[in-house]
Amino acid sequence: xxxxxxxxxxxxxxxxxxxxxxxxxxxxxxxxxxxxxxxxxxxxxxxxxxxxxxxxxxxxxxxxxxxxxxxxxxxxxxxxxxxxxxxxxxxxxxxxxxxxxxxxxxxxxxxxxxxxxxxxxxxxxxxxxxxxxxxxxxxxxxxxxxxxxxxxxxxxxxxxxxxxxxxxxxxxxxxxxxxxxxxxxxxxxxxxxxxxxxxxxxxxxxxxxxxxxxxxxxxxxxxxxxxxxxxxxxxxxxxxxxxxxxxxxxxxxxxxxxxxxxxxxxxxxxxxxxxxxxxxxxxxxxxxxxxxxxxxxxxxxxxxxxxxxxxxxxxxxxxxxxxxxxxxxxxxxxxxxxxxxxxxxxxxxxxxx
Amino acid sequence: xxxxxxxxxxxxxxxxxxxxxxxxxxxxxxxxxxxxxxxxxxxxxxxxxxxxxxxxxxxxxxxxxxxxxxxxxxxxxxxxxxxxxxxxxxxxxxxxxxxxxxxxxxxxxxxxxxxxxxxxxxxxxxxxxxxxxxxxxxxxxxxxxxxxxxxxxxxxxxxxxxxxxxxxxxxxxxxxxxxxxxxxxxxxxxxxxxxxxxxxxxxxxxxxxxxxxxxxxxxxxxxxxxxxxxxxxxxxxxxxxxxxxxxxxxxxxxxxxxxxxxxxxxxxxxxxxxxxxxxxx
Numbered sequence: 001x002x003x004x005x006x007x008x009x010x011x012x013x014x015x016x017x018x019x020x021x022x023x024x025x026x027x028x029x030x031x032x033x034x035x036x037x038x039x040x041x042x043x044x045x046x047x048x049x050x051x052x053x054x055x056x057x058x059x060x061x062x063x064x065x066x067x068x069x070x071x072x073x074x075x076x077x078x079x080x081x082x083x084x085x086x087x088x089x090x091x092x093x094x095x096x097x098x099x100x101x102x103x104x105x106x107x108x109x110x111x112x113x114x115x116x117x118x119x120x121x122x123x124x125x126x127x128x129x130x131x132x133x134x135x136x137x138x139x140x141x142x143x144x145x146x147x148x149x150x151x152x153x154x155x156x157x158x159x160x161x162x163x164x165x166x167x168x169x170x171x172x173x174x175x176x177x178x179x180x181x182x183x184x185x186x187x188x189x190x191x192x193x194x195x196x197x198x199x200x201x202x203x204x205x206x207x208x209x210x211x212x213x214x215x216x217x218x219x220x221x222x223x224x225x226x227x228x229x230x231x232x233x234x235x236x237x238x239x240x241x242x243x244x245x246x247x248x249x250x251x252x253x254x255x256x257x258x259x260x261x262x263x264x265x266x267x268x269x270x271x272x273x274x275x276x277x278x279x280x281x282x283x284x285x286x287x288x289x290x291x292x293x294x295x296x297x298x299x300x301x302x303x304x305x306x307x308x309x310x311x312x313x314x315x316x317x318x319x320x321x322x323x324x325x326x327x328x329x330x331x332x333x334x335x336x337x338x339x340x341x342x343x344x345x346x347x348x349x350x351x352x353x
Numbered sequence: 354x355x356x357x358x359x360x361x362x363x364x365x366x367x368x369x370x371x372x373x374x375x376x377x378x379x380x381x382x383x384x385x386x387x388x389x390x391x392x393x394x395x396x397x398x399x400x401x402x403x404x405x406x407x408x409x410x411x412x413x414x415x416x417x418x419x420x421x422x423x424x425x426x427x428x429x430x431x432x433x434x435x436x437x438x439x440x441x442x443x444x445x446x447x448x449x450x451x452x453x454x455x456x457x458x459x460x461x462x463x464x465x466x467x468x469x470x471x472x473x474x475x476x477x478x479x480x481x482x483x484x485x486x487x488x489x490x491x492x493x494x495x496x497x498x499x500x501x502x503x504x505x506x507x508x509x510x511x512x513x514x515x516x517x518x519x520x521x522x523x524x525x526x527x528x529x530x531x532x533x534x535x536x537x538x539x540x541x542x543x544x545x546x547x548x549x550x551x552x553x554x555x556x557x558x559x560x561x562x563x564x565x566x567x568x569x570x571x572x573x574x575x576x577x578x579x580x581x582x583x584x585x586x587x588x589x590x591x592x593x594x595x596x597x598x599x600x601x602x603x604x605x606x607x608x609x610x611x612x613x614x615x616x617x618x619x620x621x622x623x624x625x626x627x628x629x630x631x632x633x634x
Binding site for chain 1 (some may be wrong): 403406407408420421422424426428429430431432433434435448449451578
């Protein structure tokens with residue numbers, strides 16, 4: 001048995017990646033999760049609209065962090081407030097000058113912000129439970145997009161992204177590494193195929209599978225869990241396309257630095273885990289400590305979650321969703337360029353010399 | 354050796370980190386002929402073939418090869434997909450080379466029938482025996498009717514019957530006009546080639562027709578039942594077929610019985626001359 005233990009340690013010492021995964025990953029996860037794993041909301045982004053906005057702003061409890069005010073303009077105060085919520089600029093909108101006095105609109109897709117708001121309103125009204133469409137004192141409260149504050153409503157659009165990461169990154173990286181391990185990548189390199197033909201020929205089938213997966217997840221989400229699909233299918237499709245493009249590129253990139261399928265899986269899991277934990281899918285981005293939150297902005301799932309929740313639940317138009325689209329496109333360009341360069345190095349070793 | 358249809362490498366060097374895998378190696382592959390690269394494991398045979406087909410860019414030197422459509426290549430791992438059937442592998446290969454389906458089908462049928470693979474047409478490549486797998490790899494490399502056919506150890510670890518089938522494939526490719534370049538660890542097999550390059554630790558040890566290489570051995574080779582007891586003669590001896598061969602570099606044949614050397618003896622002497630240094634050159 002001693003010989004077996006010594007042999008195992010020797011192999012482990014040479015397998016640096018597994019060693020890193022066993023030692024560095026738990027520490028890293030603990031630190032990241034320690035700072036990220038928080039459902040506590042300390043500041044709820046709030047907009048105030050209407051003729052009495054100034055007075056409401058003065059009386060606003062500390063929890064409500066003022067994002068913007070609107071007194072009068074081309075839109076009615078309520079229309080402006082609803083647009084602010086739809087476009088994700090705020091989680092709560094207070095509209096003055098309406099019967100019975102104040103109208104509080106809450107974005108139900110910002111689950112933790114919404115729950116915090118309801119707690120605050122309940123405290124303000126002397127402990128009385130506040131629910132959707134309830135009237136408390138001189139205020140009417142309305143929860144939009146997810147009136148029952150269902151977790152499935154906000155999870156399923158994001159989970160669709162997780163499944164795409166799984167197919168795009170994990171399965172693709174395995175497919176490419178398999179070619180290398182079997183020695184067929186070298187055969188492809190000398191065949192009269194352009195590197196781009198091999199690259200696209202390799203990822204298009206995974207792309208098709210990923211799209212089919214997405215369609216199934218969405219269909220189940222809508223049919224079984226009753227998740228609404230309120231927005232434009234075209235905007236959603238464009239976002240999904242960009243996102244799949246990034247994840248497939250990541251898969252190829254991982255495969256280009258992995259010698260075996262085991263190594264590819266390790267690396268793919270290392271990219272999957274932070275995406276699940278830090279993208280805002282589980283913990284609200286605003287609750288993550290700023291020192292860790294920047295990582296979230298490097299992860300494609302962060303932007304896809306923003307797009308899918310915005311389009312599916314709030315019918316957010318592309319005019320307000322353009323930043324995540326631009327970031328996804330940028331990430332896609334960087335990842336695809338790196339992946340193509342690495343892939344090219346195998347398939348056309350003589351070129352560029 | 355250059356000329357129309359003569360493919361090859363000139364002064365090719367490859368370095369992997371601190372290791373010099375190839376050191377100024379020159380080789381030519383003539384149309385209609387089989388050229389063999391022979392050497393022990395780690396001699397640089399695979400690296401040289403990879404340079405020739407374009408899978409590896411040499412650090413120095415030049416390579417002359419036809420367009421990728423005119424190259425057939427059997428890499429060390431056969432290059433076929435083990436989770437595709439024999440027919441599917443060949444269909445993929447011919448489609449990648451743009452060969453029209455009816456023409457490809459005719460070629461495939463001819464080769465599969467001749468090599469005994471026809472019955473395994475629908476079997477997964479991963480379920481084939483080692484010899485059948487190598488045959489499939491060579492048939493796939495032959496499909497584009499290449500001008501340059503490069504085969505990396507096509508017969509290593511293969512049974513005698515499959516070996517004969519493989520040699521039929523190799524010979525018929527050469528008869529069809531292809532320049533065939535193959536590597537092997539077997540000198541008896543290299544002796545069947547028109548030209549041979551002997552590699553040792555990335556350096557060319559000998560080059561020419563098998564007869565030229567054998568004729569170039571200085572001195573005599575003798576055979577003895579026992580290994581010479583000690584000294585210089587012991588260092589010039591090697592075991593072969595249950596006896597000991599001794600290379601006598603000078604005119605004096607020594608005490609043993611002189612034998613007519615073959616390519617294997619010539620390769621051993623070439624390696625000894627390098628190992629023992631200039632005093633025996």
